[in-house]
Every structure is written in structure tokens, then in C-alpha cells.
Amino acid sequence: MNILLGVSSGIAIYKAVDLVSKMRKQGWNIQIIMTENAAKLVNPIVFSAVGDCKVYTDTYEIEAGWIIHTELSKWADVLLVAPATANTIAKLANGIADNLLTTTALAFAKDKRIIVPTMNTRMYENELTLENIEKMRQHGWHVLEPESGHLACGDVGKGRYPENEKIIEFLKIIMSEKLLKNKKVLVTAGPTQEELDPVRYISNHSSGKMGYAIAQAAKRFGAEVCLVTGPTCLTFPYFVDEVVLVRSAKQMYDTVLEKKEDYDILIMCAAVADYAPKMVSKEKIKKTNDNLTIELEKTPDILYSIGMSKRERQFVVGFAAETENVVENAFEKLRRKNADLIVANDARLAMGSDTNSVYLIFKNKAMVQLDGTKEEIAEELLKRICKELS
Numbered sequence: 001m002n003i004l005l006g007v008s009s010g011i012a013i014y015k016a017v018d019l020v021s022k023m024r025k026q027g028w029n030i031q032i033i034m035t036e037n038a039a040k041l042v043n044p045i046v047f048s049a050v051g052d053c054k055v056y057t058d059t060y061e062i063e064a065g066w067i068i069h070t071e072l073s074k075w076a077d078v079l080l081v082a083p084a085t086a087n088t089i090a091k092l093a094n095g096i097a098d099n100l101l102t103t104t105a106l107a108f109a110k111d112k113r114i115i116v117p118t119m120n121t122r123m124y125e126n127e128l129t130l131e132n133i134e135k136m137r138q139h140g141w142h143v144l145e146p147e148s149g150h151l152a153c154g155d156v157g158k159g160r161y162p163e164n165e166k167i168i169e170f171l172k173i174i175m176s177e178k179l180l181k182n183k184k185v186l187v188t189a190g191p192t193q194e195e196l197d198p199v200r201y202i203s204n205h206s207s208g209k210m211g212y213a214i215a216q217a218a219k220r221f222g223a224e225v226c227l228v229t230g231p232t233c234l235t236f237p238y239f240v241d242e243v244v245l246v247r248s249a250k251q252m253y254d255t256v257l258e259k260k261e262d263y264d265i266l267i268m269c270a271a272v273a274d275y276a277p278k279m280v281s282k283e284k285i286k287k288t289n290d291n292l293t294i295e296l297e298k299t300p301d302i303l304y305s306i307g308m309s310k311r312e313r314q315f316v317v318g319f320a321a322e323t324e325n326v327v328e329n330a331f332e333k334l335r336r337k338n339a340d341l342i343v344a345n346d347a348r349l350a351m352g353s354d355t356n357s358v359y360l361i362f363k364n365k366a367m368v369q370l371d372g373t374k375e376e377i378a379e380e381l382l383k384r385i386c387k388e389l390s
Contacts, residue, residue, distance in 0.1 A: 001175060002029045004076035004108075006101045007047070009037035010083035011152045012118045012161035017042065019082060019164045020051040026168065031072060032056065033101045035088065059100040069100060073107035078171060081105070082144075083118035083161055086129050092141075093132035112174055114142045116167060121157025144170050169216070169238040178222030179386045185218040186263040187211050188256060188302070190230035192249045194276035196294065197285045205351040206271035208232035210319075213378035214267055215240050221382055226263070228255050230270055249273050249299035260306050260314075265385060267317040268303045269343075271351070275299060307338035315340050315389060317381075321347035330361050339363075340388070343381065360384060 003023060007016050023030055030053045034044055044055040061068060073079075081088065081101070088101065092115070097103040105113070115136060123129060124146060137143055144167060147160040189211020193201040208229060215227040216237040226242040230252065236243045246252045249272045260266060275296035285292070303318040310316050318339040320330040323346065330344030345358045356377055360368040368384065370377050 002031075002075055002077045003171070004072055004079050004104070005030060005032045006079065006081035006084075006088075006105065007032060007034045007038045008081065008083060008085045008088040008101065009035055009041055010085045010118045010161070011041075012083040013038055013041050015161050015164065016082055017046055017050055019167060020047055020053075022164050022168055023171075024051050024053075029053075031075065033072070033104060035099055035101055056100055059103060061100075069104040070107050072104050073109070076108065077110070078112045078114065078175065079105060079108045079110075080114045080116070080167075080171065082114075082116035082167060084115040086117075086119050086123045086126070086132075089115060089117060089129065089132050089136065093135045093139075111140050112142075113140065114144060114170065114174060116144045116162065117146050117159070118161040119146075119159045120151060120153055121155050121159040124159040125157070142170070142174055166238050173220050173239060176220040176222075179383065180218055180221040180223035180265075183223045183265060184226075184263045185215075185223040185265045185267065186226045186228065186256065186259060187215040187218065187267045188228045188252060188270035188272075189215065190232040190234075191271050192230045192252055192273045192299075193247050194249065194273045194299070195247075195280050196277050197281040197283065199284050202273060202275070202277065202296075204271050204273065205347075206230075206232075206321075207352045208234050209352075209354065210350070210356065210374045210378070211267075211269035212237050213374040214269055214381065217375070217378040217382050218265075220379075221386075223265075226259060228252060228259075228270070230272075249276060249302075253300035253302050253305070256302050257305060260309075261311065264313070265315045265317070265389075266306055266310075268306070269317075269319050270302075271319075271321060272302060273299055301337075303333075303337045303339060310338070313389075315385060317341045317343065317385070320344040321350065323347055327359055327361070327367070330359065331365075334361055334363065341385065362388070 030051045032047050032055045034057050039057050048055045091102045097106045148158045149160045190208030191203045191206040193203045195201050218225045225240045228244045276299050278295040278297045316339045320333050322329045326344050330342045334342040342361045343358050350356045357371045
């Protein structure tokens with residue numbers, strides 16, 4: 001992917017250096033245009049070194065055989081302006097082309113144009129700025145709204161530069177093929193915690209990374225996404241439509257059963273506890289004996305319940321975390337739970353890891369092995385589901 005980054009002279013420009021570093025780590029091709037005032041705040045050499053790329057600042061710079069603004073506009077797949085100051089936004093919104101960035105933007109004929117407004121909150125909330133931003137939306141620009149919080153000037157309010165991870169994800173959403181457009185996807189993720197007393201619970205080693213990656217990938221592919229998650233240490237996936245935080249298997253069961261009719265694809269990735277304490281102590285259990293016996297009872301079976309009650313054209317995916325006979329146990333789970341697809345893996349290798357090796361096991365007894373990062377596996381899983389639904 002070829003990304004042309006436009007950098008204007010907001011005080012958040014120092015964060016744009018880190019953005020370039022993160023884009024380079026994604027393996028994207030980068031070229032950068034800095035406004036004259038931006039180059040006064042951070043030397044273009046810094047951006048060039050971090051991005052291992054060319055940085056342009058002068059409309060009249062001579063590049064052999066190039067008219068710079070037109071060639072850059074043709075080269076790029078995406079034009080991203082971050083930070084975008086009120087002044088630059090005003091120029092872009094009104095077709096003013098008085099520097100290399102605005103001239104190139106005017107020549108950029110593709111629809112993948114993004115601005116990240118960043119400025120003092122009073123400047124952002126000024127009706128002229130808001131009108132200019134809305135005008136850009138109407139002309140096909142994608143706008144990543146600024147955050148609210150403490151600003152560099154000491155004010156508190158909206159206008160803060162977003163996290164660069166959020167900008168990266170916004171780029172991925174803009175660029176991804178909308179394979180799941182008009183589809184609704186519900187994903188469960190993470191472990192559940194089954195309370196024993198006020199300070200203890202029974203749980204497992206699930207990190208939630210696989211489920212979060214699936215929810216994020218589904219959003220990239222254009223779906224409306226609901227993530228039902230047990231307790232994790234992860235940041236919620238950016239731009240997902242709804243996140244429901246639950247703790248116990250019963251809470252997850254109730255949430256999924258309440259919502260399931262509204263969704264086309266149900267992906268049960270959570271590592272739900274199979275058993276929970278039959279009695280929960282109201283007080284902390286004291287260490288008074290050498291041994292403690294806890295009576296457990298089965299928790300509700302979420303996958304079985306939705307598999308047996310799924311409506312026509314509703315696609316149900318389960319996960320099988322095994323430690324032996326991975327494929328055989330997964331086939332049996334597929335049959336028993338009436339799922340359309342089971343994703344099977346070795347729990348000892350998968351839980352907590354950023355990578356995974358899984359088997360996709362379908363109702364027609366077809367089987368596909370996938371290896372890679374959980375992000376890569378999530379995207380390939382959803383592509384395979386799209387093929388099944390087509």
C-alpha cells in the first residue's frame with residue numbers, strides 16, 4: 001500500500017513521527033509532504049530517517065521527469081493528513097492550492113482521503129472549522145475525529161491527536177475490501193471468571209487476543225460488530241460498534257442468547273469455563289484446613305444452545321481448545337453442537353500467544369490449516385466464512 005502523508009504545523013507534529021515509524025513497520029510504502037511551517041517545527045530529516053522515505057516541502061522542487069504534486073497524487077493509494085490544522089482544513093475544504101500539500105490534495109482524484117483534525121478545542125469547536133470539516137465529509141473525505149482530554153496548551157476539551165494505533169486501524173478499515181458489508185457479526189472473546197468468594201474465582205489462561213482480532217477484522221471488512229468479552233487486559237478493538245463486558249459464563253450465555261437473533265454470523269471464540277462453584281461464599285474462605293473441597297456444577301453451553309436454535313442462513317462458528325486429539329475432538333464437537341464451522345487449536349500453544357496454528361473444520365468434513373499471527377488468521381477465517389455464505 002502506498003501512503004502519502006501530509007503533515008501540517010500542529011503542535012502534535014511530534015506524534016506524527018511515531019506514526020511514520022508505525023506505518024513503516026506495517027510494511028507500507030510512504031512518502032511525506034510537509035508544509036513550510038511544519039518543517040520549522042520538526043526537521044524533515046527526522047521524518048525521512050524514521051520513514052526511510054522521501055520528504056517533500058517545496059512546490060517548485062525539481063525532480064527529474066516529475067511534476068511533483070501530480071505524480072505524488074497518482075502514486076498514492078491513500079492520502080492521509082495528520083495532524084490537520086484548522087488552517088490546512090480550511091484550505092482543503094475550499095479548494096485553495098497554495099502549497100505542495102494543498103496542491104497535491106486537489107490533484108488527488110481517489111476516494112481514499114483522510115484528515116485527522118488536531119487543534120485547540122476552541123478552534124475545533126468554532127463553527128467555521130466544523131463547517132469546513134463537514135464540507136470535506138460531503139466531498140468524500142474520511143474524518144478521524146480528535147480525542148477529548150488535556151491539550152498541549154493547557155486547555156481541556158476536544159482537539160487532541162488520537163493514538164497512532166487508532167490511526168493505523170482507521171487506515172486498515174478504509175483500505176480493506178468490504179466483504180461483510182450489510183452483515184452483522186457477534187464475537188465472544190476472553191475467559192470467564194466463576195466466582196468462588198469475594199476475592200477468588202476459577203478461570204483459565206485465555207488472553208482474548210484471538211476474539212479481539214476477529215472482531216477487529218470483521219469491522220475492517222465492513223460488518224456491524226458486537227464483541228461480548230470476558231475480563232482481559234486488552235484495549236477494546238477500535239471502531240467496533242458495541243462492546244459488552246461480562247464476567248461469568250452465565251452472563252455471557254444470557255447476553256448471547258438475548259442478542260443472537262439480530263446477527264448473521266456468531267463466532268464463539270471465548271474460553272468459557274465449563275464448570276462453576278455450586279456455592280459462592282459471601283465471605284473470604286479462610287485457610288483453616290489442609291484441604292478444601294469445592295463442589296462444581298456445569299455452566300450453560302452457549303455454543304450448543306445457539307447451534308440448536310440457529311435460524312436459516314445464520315452461520316455459527318465454535319472454537320475447540322484441545323490438548324490431545326485436536327482434530328478428532330473438533331469433528332465431534334462440530335457434530336454435537338450443530339455448528340457450521342469449528343476452529344480447533346492446541347490450547348497450550350494458543351492461549352496468551354500472538355500467533356496460532358488452527359484447523360478450520362467444516363460441516364462437509366473439509367479441513368484447512370492456518371498458521372500465522374492471530375490478526376492474519378482472523379482475516380483468513382472471515383474470508384473463508386464469506387465463501388461459505390456466498
